[in-house]
Amino acid sequence: MKGTFKSLQNPNYRIWAAGALVSNIGSWMQRTAQDWIVLTELTDHNATAVGIVMGLQFGPQILLLPLTGFVADHMDRRKVLLCTQGAMGVLALGLGLLVVSGLVQLWHVYVFAFLLGCAAAFDSPARQTFVAELVDERHLPNAVALNSTSFNAARMIGPAAAGALIAGVGSGWVFLINALSFVAVLGSLILLRADKLRPDERSTRARGNLLDGFRYVWRRPDLKVVLLMLFLIGTFGSNFPIFISTMSVTVFHAGAAEYGLLTSMMAAGSVLGALMAAARPRPGIPLLLAGAAIFGIGCAAAAIMPSYVLFGIALVVIGIAAQTFTTSTNSLAQTSTEPGMRGRVIAILLAIALGGTPVGAPIVGWIADTFGPRWALGVGAASGILAAAVAAIYLATRTTDAGAANS
16 A cells, blocks of 8 residues: 555645544544434433434535635635634534533434534535645645545544533533544644645636536536435435434444444444545546445345344445445546546535535434334445446446447
8 A cells, every 4th residue: 555645744744644634533422322313312212303403404505506616716725724614613512511511402413413513514525625725736636535534534533532522421512522622633734834735726716616516516527427426325325324323222222332432343344445545546427337336235235134244334335335436436536637626526515415405314214213224224325326326327328429439
């Protein structure tokens, strides 16, 4: 895996990565605690409520799409991140105080999820494209993959830590620790050497700019295929809080610590997938096809696993496949997009990846409540297989067209 960590040779990237890792651990701790209190403390194992929380948290990715990509392309991304990260820290503190004081109600979680989603909608495209200002263009795929590695390493540590804290001192302290973790990423943004940043080419403030991203994607058949695959998996396949929490609580009758461990096992697979992506050159659609197909097969296998341990092993495989797909999608979109359009294209990508959740999560939650968690996982399996089929059709069509052109 020579060259896997080459982006860390850049001092600015090292500072950013260290702060982001601490903050990501806190964020995953909060996600775990949030799902847990909704499922076990504020409702009677209601998976639909978990789906509603997910929908409210990720819905702003679509609602605010015309603004978020525009902001990422036209404003100083470092300043944008200082604002969004600070806002998310304040929200974590507020929800934590409600939980610790025993005053929290389900509607409070709904409101905070929506507000957090609004902040994250501006944060995500700015954060995803900010990495292009930290490293050379030739190191961008590696830096994107290492960002995913950090995110999923935190996903491996955070849920397990949250599960232990919930069992030991209660859910509220998890939210407060997450609020404190934002100090790390804010500090890293302040410590970056501004003279070493590489700002992307900024677009002109012409009329119609908000639609330029859609026009650009529409002219790119490869991006349209990638985004359709992402819609299928993001809407119906990436509902892991529902899959894991309902299987843990209602099928295997596990506690908070065991639930956190399952999430960490999947994250371990995601770390492996991200490291593998960091060692690869620029990805292509064949790799996305493989990742989607293995994701679908992994979800199908997880749905029929008879024991907690075997289910956890299946989650490792799903994590590898899901991360291979998502990291490769992000890298492909960033490296093949003009710098001046990068923020808007990534905003569209994130809106499709996360914005489909308001549609898919309540449906998947209802299926879990009505037919059982195993059937909900079956929906995730179908999304992976359909996404792989989309890629296969595109590649077959492109091969046919190339053959006709050469004949």
